[in-house]
Amino acid sequence: MNVRCSREMAQSLGSALYKEWAKRIFAIECSNNLEPLYFALSPTCEGPWDENSRLHQLLTRGQTYSICIASENRIQGAESYAHLRDKLTRLPERCRVMELMAFSPNKQGSLIKGFLVQDDQNSKGTERVLQDLVRESGQTSLCSYTRDDGGRMWQRLRLVTDGQQREIFSNCISLAERPELHPSVLNIKxxxxxxxxxxxxxxxxxxxxxxxxxxxxxxxxxxxxxxxxxxxxxxxxxxxxxxxxxxxxxxxxxxxxxxxxxxxxxxxxxxxxxxxxxxxxxxxxxxxxxxxxxxxxxxxxxxxxxxxxxxxxxxxxxxxxxxxxxxxxxxxxxxxxxxxxxxxxxxxxxxxxxxxxxxxxxxxxxxxxxxxxxxxxxxxxxxxxxxxxxxxxxxxxxxxxxxxxxxxxxxxxxxxxxxxxxxxxxxxxxxx
Incomplete structure (x- = not known):
């Protein structure tokens, strides 16, 4: 889906967040004892996919969302991330919260941090809570994950303004290889x-x-x-x-x-x-x-x-x-x-x-x-x-x-x- 962002949308999402969004690799931290699950995005379904993969099994468990933080001001970004993490701990126990990272492999400073949220009961209340969190910060994006008729998973990047949702990007998910460096290493320095x-x-x-x-x-x-x-x-x-x-x-x-x-x-x-x-x-x-x-x-x-x-x-x-x-x-x-x-x-x-x-x-x-x-x-x-x-x-x-x-x-x-x-x-x- 090709949707041109208005200046207001760009400001709301934060330039560091939406710039070359589909070129990033994503990593989901499911467990300290397991390798992160890596995936890439493309506007078409050309990338590799396996319905038996851990990633497919994870994304099809209940309704899945992700929230990412990016800010031109690093102090505001750090505070927003801490605030978001605290708010997500208050979701109902049925909701699972995992760390999510979006990054450009081996590019220092490219990491954008966020969270993957799943609700087994597909409650609209959970989505409303996440939408409210997006409204609180102009540097926050909300994505949803859906499965098409062919079994492929899609990530839909949305903007929430004045109670209305606008889909900015829609990209097909494909499996990605483990990068040379763990993504969190990219932003340590x-x-x-x-x-x-x-x-x-x-x-x-x-x-x-x-x-x-x-x-x-x-x-x-x-x-x-x-x-x-x-x-x-x-x-x-x-x-x-x-x-x-x-x-x-x-x-x-x-x-x-x-x-x-x-x-x-x-x-x-x-x-x-x-x-x-x-x-x-x-x-x-x-x-x-x-x-x-x-x-x-x-x-x-x-x-x-x-x-x-x-x-x-x-x-x-x-x-x-x-x-x-x-x-x-x-x-x-x-x-x-x-x-x-x-x-x-x-x-x-x-x-x-x-x-x-x-x-x-x-x-x-x-x-x-x-x-x-x-x-x-x-x-x-x-x-x-x-x-x-x-x-x-x-x-x-x-x-x-x-x-x-x-x-x-x-x-x-x-x-x-x-x-x-x-x-x-x-x-x-x-x-x-």
């Missing part, structure tokens, strides 16, 4: 992993009117001396999941080698974590990234006088962001040596990064003994072994510098001894 100071700064600058506390972070960042380099004393970063013994080891190392102990984000903005943890990933990750640069300015100064121990730094910021953003299996992570695993060139570089590891069972026992309030990500780590595996795998793929693994399951004295052996081997340092 500069959206949840920031490899330059300016990129993280720009995000908080854009949302400063929406989140006033962002101005406090920007003000501290402006005060940092970003031209200074690391001093002659070594900088040693301690990484690892919660309850692997980081705090114990960092304190012991501070005493053993007479070091300055720092953490990221630093105390100057640490009290703002609760505020930014409640924000969408784009904003939350920019906050933590900028926190690394603020910590780096302190590292540069302190390493002129003493060795520096840092409790978490860039590796943890990137590892948690990548593992969270990439859905599904460990195999979906960016491949080894991908640019996302490289230390930012404008960030003061550590001389050594120690990654503390313990078994999953031991880590849970330690958490229970501590009885502390845990972050949303820490709760996810405990409940979702697959997420934990992705975080650990991402840590081990970090480069320049890579993580040196230290078994932290032994006594604190033994862990300290082993850590000091690694430090003495890799760094020139005087012990007292």
């Amino acid at each position: 500069n959206s949840v992993v920031f490899c330059k100071y300016e990129d993280a700064y720009a995000v908080l600058e854009e949302c400063a009117e929406l989140i006033p506390k962002a101005k406090d972070v920007l003000q501290l960042a402006d005060q940092c001396n970003r031209t200074s380099r690391k001093g002659p004393f070594p900088v040693i970063v301690i990484e690892g999941l919660d309850a692997t013994g980081k705090s114990t080891l960092t304190e012991s190392l501070r005493e053993s080698i007479q070091a300055t102990l720092l953490k990221s984000p630093p105390d100057s903005i640490g009290h703002l974590r609760k505020t930014f943890d409640a924000e969408p990933p784009l904003i939350r990750r920019a906050f933590y990234a900028l926190g690394n640069y603020i910590t780096a300015s302190i590292i540069a100064s302190e390493s002129e006088k003493t060795p520096v121990i840092v409790d978490r730094f860039w590796h943890s910021t990137a590892a948690y962001a990548i593992a969270t953003e990439v859905s599904g299996k460990v195999a979906n992570l960016p491949p080894p040596h991908h640019e996302l695993y490289q230390w930012p060139q404008d960030l003061v570089q550590a001389d050594l990064v120690l990654l503390l590891t313990v078994s999953a069972e031991e880590r849970v026992r330690r958490l229970e003994r501590r009885g502390e309030m845990r972050t949303k990500e820490e709760i996810e780590l405990e409940a979702n072994s697959l997420f934990r595996q992705k975080v650990e795998a991402t840590y081990r793929r970090m480069e320049n510098p890579a993580c040196v693994v230290v078994d932290a399951s032994a006594s604190k004295e033994e862990v300290l001894k082993n850590a000091l052996l690694v430090i003495e081997k890799c760094c020139v340092i005087e012990r007292t």
Whole structure:
């Protein structure tokens, strides 16, 4: 169906959304343990199709819709996506909600995120709820999926205005091959992993009117001396999941080698974590990234006088962001040596990064003994072994510098001894 979009339609859908819509590949995340289902679009039924495929079986279960978010303003887009996700959790239990991605294979920044919604009862009420969500945002599209007399599936892209529906595009669905990179990898750089100071700064600058506390972070960042380099004393970063013994080891190392102990984000903005943890990933990750640069300015100064121990730094910021953003299996992570695993060139570089590891069972026992309030990500780590595996795998793929693994399951004295052996081997340092 060839329908020309008016200027008003284009503005409502958002140029990033409708531009070359039919040339995109779509991916449906049905389960963390299964490969996403990929499909392509065409105005005719020339592409491959199989009525026995998982994709056909999925799309013919009840009435199916999809909603995608695209915006010229990334802050608005991130907020709209978070709002949409929250609203969809309130649908009746009979409705299934799955993640949907539309992208151009191997094209950075091309990913458009959304959701696939299915209602087994074909209720008109569900469609009305989705239409209302579309009306709330000018960057949201609504698609329905139907089966023709020949057994082929069609995606119909619709615009809802003034209570009326207009079909913009109608395309036949065909099976598509798995892309080289998992689609979520395409949008990680500069959206949840920031490899330059300016990129993280720009995000908080854009949302400063929406989140006033962002101005406090920007003000501290402006005060940092970003031209200074690391001093002659070594900088040693301690990484690892919660309850692997980081705090114990960092304190012991501070005493053993007479070091300055720092953490990221630093105390100057640490009290703002609760505020930014409640924000969408784009904003939350920019906050933590900028926190690394603020910590780096302190590292540069302190390493002129003493060795520096840092409790978490860039590796943890990137590892948690990548593992969270990439859905599904460990195999979906960016491949080894991908640019996302490289230390930012404008960030003061550590001389050594120690990654503390313990078994999953031991880590849970330690958490229970501590009885502390845990972050949303820490709760996810405990409940979702697959997420934990992705975080650990991402840590081990970090480069320049890579993580040196230290078994932290032994006594604190033994862990300290082993850590000091690694430090003495890799760094020139005087012990007292």
